[in-house]
Amino acid sequence: MTPTTVRMDKWLWAARFFKTRALAADACDIGRVESNTHRAKPSRDVRLGDMLQITSDAGIFHVEVLILSEVRGPAAVAQALYRETPESRILRAKAAEERKQMLELGAITEGRPSKRDRREINKLRGRIHRF
Known part of the structure; x- marks a missing residue:
């Protein structure tokens, strides 16, 4: 059974935008993650179809959430969790x-x-x- 919502920091970690969940939570705390144009807290729920703006060392990503996951897997699986514009x-x-x-x-x-x-x-x- 797949979840209907996932915590923001868990999803960012599972999608491999950040190496650790703590770094994902820190990024949310300092305002580097926005969900549907609103600043996202680490505990905010991510839902299918959400548009996220993620600022990391690799650049600024604008992505749409396609699949929810709390488990970090291989990079190929992580890339299937979202679609970059x-x-x-x-x-x-x-x-x-x-x-x-x-x-x-x-x-x-x-x-x-x-x-x-x-x-x-x-x-x-x-x-x-x-x-």
Whole structure:
């Protein structure tokens, strides 16, 4: 029997947008997840047909929920849980191309960032650390 609703943080984790459920909950808490244009809390219920906007390190995803799941499975199964809008794919590809060009121009240095660089990157991305 399939559930009619699933917690937002569980679904985001099962759909492999975030590596852990705690990271999914943190993303909801800081406003990186919207459900039908409303800010989503980790405990918000996800239903079939919901339109989600998810901001992660990979970019901004606009997806429609197709299948509900509380279980994290292989990537191929996780991709079947949602359908990304064509506009979202185009925007993410464009952003990836811009990052690639900045790397080629030397605006972004290659290699591992220093501890100071990492702190600045985390500050810019609005990440919350659990310690």
